[in-house]
Amino acid sequence: MENTLFIYNSLTRKKEKFNPITPGHVGLYVCGPTVYGDAHLGHARPAITFDLLYRYLLHLGFKVRYVRNITDVGHLENDADEGEDKILKRARIESLEPMEIVQYYTNSYHHNMRQLNTLDPGIEPLASGHIIEQQLFIDRILKSGYAYEVNGSVYFDVKKYDKKYNYGKLSGRKLDDLISNTRDLEGQGEKKNPFDFALWKKATSGHIMHWPSKWSEGYPGWHLECSTMSTKYLGEEFDIHGGGLDLLFPHHECEIAQSTAANGKGAVHYWMHNNMITLNGQKMGKSLGNAVTLNDFFAGTHPLLEKAYSPMTVRFFILQAHYRSTLDFSNQALQASEKGLERLLNGVDDIEKIRPSGKTSIDLTSFEKKLYEAMNDDMNSPVMISHLFEGVKTIRQIIAGKETINQADLERLHGLYHAFVFDILGLQKIEKEGKQKDLSSDLIDTILNIRLKAKENKDFSTSDLIRDSLNKLGIEIKDKKDGFEWEVK
RNA sequence: GGUCGGUUGGCCGAGUGGCUAGGCAGCGGUCUGCAAAACCGCGUACGGCGGUUCGAAUCCGCCACCGACCUCCA
Numbered sequence: 001m002e003n004t005l006f007i008y009n010s011l012t013r014k015k016e017k018f019n020p021i022t023p024g025h026v027g028l029y030v031c032g033p034t035v036y037g038d039a040h041l042g043h044a045r046p047a048i049t050f051d052l053l054y055r056y057l058l059h060l061g062f063k064v065r066y067v068r069n070i071t072d073v074g075h076l077e078n079d080a081d082e083g084e085d086k087i088l089k090r091a092r093i094e095s096l097e098p099m100e101i102v103q104y105y106t107n108s109y110h111h112n113m114r115q116l117n118t119l120d121p122g123i124e125p126l127a128s129g130h131i132i133e134q135q136l137f138i139d140r141i142l143k144s145g146y147a148y149e150v151n152g153s154v155y156f157d158v159k160k161y162d163k164k165y166n167y168g169k170l171s172g173r174k175l176d177d178l179i180s181n182t183r184d185l186e187g188q189g190e191k192k193n194p195f196d197f198a199l200w201k202k203a204t205s206g207h208i209m210h211w212p213s214k215w216s217e218g219y220p221g222w223h224l225e226c227s228t229m230s231t232k233y234l235g236e237e238f239d240i241h242g243g244g245l246d247l248l249f250p251h252h253e254c255e256i257a258q259s260t261a262a263n264g265k266g267a268v269h270y271w272m273h274n275n276m277i278t279l280n281g282q283k284m285g286k287s288l289g290n291a292v293t294l295n296d297f298f299a300g301t302h303p304l305l306e307k308a309y310s311p312m313t314v315r316f317f318i319l320q321a322h323y324r325s326t327l328d329f330s331n332q333a334l335q336a337s338e339k340g341l342e343r344l345l346n347g348v349d350d351i352e353k354i355r356p357s358g359k360t361s362i363d364l365t366s367f368e369k370k371l372y373e374a375m376n377d378d379m380n381s382p383v384m385i386s387h388l389f390e391g392v393k394t395i396r397q398i399i400a401g402k403e404t405i406n407q408a409d410l411e412r413l414h415g416l417y418h419a420f421v422f423d424i425l426g427l428q429k430i431e432k433e434g435k436q437k438d439l440s441s442d443l444i445d446t447i448l449n450i451r452l453k454a455k456e457n458k459d460f461s462t463s464d465l466i467r468d469s470l471n472k473l474g475i476e477i478k479d480k481k482d483g484f485e486w487e488v489k
Numbered sequence: 490g491g492u493c494g495g496u497u498g499g500c501c502g503a504g505u506g507g508c509u510a511g512g513c514a515g516c517g518g519u520c521u522g523c524a525a526a527a528c529c530g531c532g533u534a535c536g537g538c539g540g541u542u543c544g545a546a547u548c549c550g551c552c553a554c555c556g557a558c559c560u561c562c563a
Contacts, residue, residue, distance in 0.1 A: 032563090034561085034562080034563095040563085041563095042562080042563045043563055044563085049563095075561070076561075171492080171558075171559090172492060172493065173491090173492065173493095173559075174492085177559090222561085243563070245557070245558080246558070246561095246562055246563065247562080247563070248557095248558070249492095249558055250560090251562095276556090276563075278556080278557095281555065281556065283562090284563095285562055286561085286562060287560090287561060288562085291562095317501090320501075320502065320503095320511085321503090322502085325495090325502080325503090326494090326556075327501090327502085332499095332501070333502085333513085334501095336500070336512060336513035336514075337512075337513080338513090339513060340511085340512045343512080344512090380504095383503055383504080383510070385503095385512080386502095386503070386511035386512080387510090387511085389512065390511075393528095396527070396528070397528085399527090400527085400528065
């Protein structure tokens with residue numbers, strides 16, 4: 001199939017036809033989590049959004065190098081020279097080594113992401129594992145003249161950069177506006193300008209996570225790891241960079257500035273940003289204190305949750321909205337997704353029930369075209385899903401004999417559903433393992449309750465039949481005064 | 490305050506100058522011993538006020554409200 005994938009590029013604010021730098025190959029970089037707490041619903045959104053992209057690119061036949069970082073260097077809680085870093089703070093609260101915190105929450109993140117059936121990135125680099133590369137990157141920026149050293153720290157000279165390049169081209173900001181709007185923050189003394197950002201920061205005495213450098217014992221700046229690691233693994237120019245919309249400014253703006261200062265050009269061809277999950281119309285965020293963790297969702301252990309929601313329900317819920325729209329969380333919406341998902345998956349199962357006939361009365365070519373058109377239009381998963389639902393209706397009509405399909409087309413239909421539902425949307429059949437475990441014992445209880453009823457009615461032939469039948473299956477029944485007990489021998 | 494975005498039926502959520510998005514819930518019917526499932530049918534929604542147009546929810550203007558970013562955040 002001809003590739004006509006269009007992607008909305010945050011940089012140009014337009015949908016653009018996707019043309020990779022190297023035909024057939026895609027370099028994809030996505031901003032991963034800072035591992036200082038359990039992943040919440042907000043983390044699931046970019047993970048699933050870019051998993052969908054990854055899966056779709058693979059489906060289209062691209063060879064994709066997918067890189068997603070883990071931020072394990074603690075960054076300060078605010079843009080002041082003072083302040084504690086998040087990982088350090090967490091380590092202090094839990095009385096653990098910073099690296100124990102990092103390891104614990106990295107494992108937890110991986111576990112949650114696998115529950116959501118996201119494919120693992122090909123490379124998952126750690127910021128702490130690329131300190132030398134980050135220092136070399138700073139050297140290049142210093143050499144080009146867009147950074148300056150003060151007291152062992154190195155800062156990016158935004159004003160100087162803006163004179164030659166345009167600082168703010170991604171976020172649509174103008175430096176003049178930034179100057180007048182920058183808040184007064186403590187400890188900005190070292191910087192030439194308040195909007196300058198750190199490339200290397202000298203560690204204060206209480207700061208445990210630090211590394212030697214020619215400037216000072218310190219640690220890399222907040223935005224540097226992504227520029228450095230994307231360059232290392234994907235090159236000075238690569239195709240797609242993704243992340244949450246909240247990272248657009250300043251994080252991604254600074255990445256562009258760093259790359260441009262170091263290499264004379266912005267590294268990224270297509271910037272993609274997923275929108276936020278909202279709760280009662282407000283962004284769900286760790287710092288806002290309204291984030292519901294994924295573990296809470298899967299276990300149903302949060303006051304806001306009426307029940308537990310399976311990872312697939314959460315995944316489907318997210319895929320039913322377009323990634324650039326905000327998505328409002330509510331129990332009602334989750335439950336609608338849960339039922340919708342069941343309906344869709346039942347529909348896929350029902351394909352097996354179809355008996356082919358000699359002729360095909362439905363338009364499979366048009367169906368297939370609609371699916372690809374929706375995905376090619378900036379990954380419009382909700383529209384694609386709506387077509388799949390329409391298709392389920394058609395499947396039922398074939399089973400009911402109102403439409404017909406021949407053997408070859410049945411295989412095609414089967415193939416389309418498997419490709420789009422399982423390979424591209426990444427949905428899985430709902431695991432009923434937990435239910436099944438309890439099912440057999442519940443079944444025996446049910447049968448024995450029927451036997452009790454029969455005994456009450458003095459229908460002893462039925463009650464004996466039940467007892468003898470169960471005995472044959474190795475189940476011993478012990479009648480009690482007020483009921484029964486049973487045991488598997 | 491600056492920049493950007495949004496406001497769609499009971500809920501969620503697409504879309505877009507004229508042609509049924511879809512899901513969930515609801516209502517009526519078929520089926521059924523009852524129920525469930527399945528199937529058929531139903532709602533005529535696009536924040537307000539103007540304007541452009543043969544025709545606007547869709548384009549333009551104004552207003553209202555909500556949100557995001559401007560500080561770490563997915």
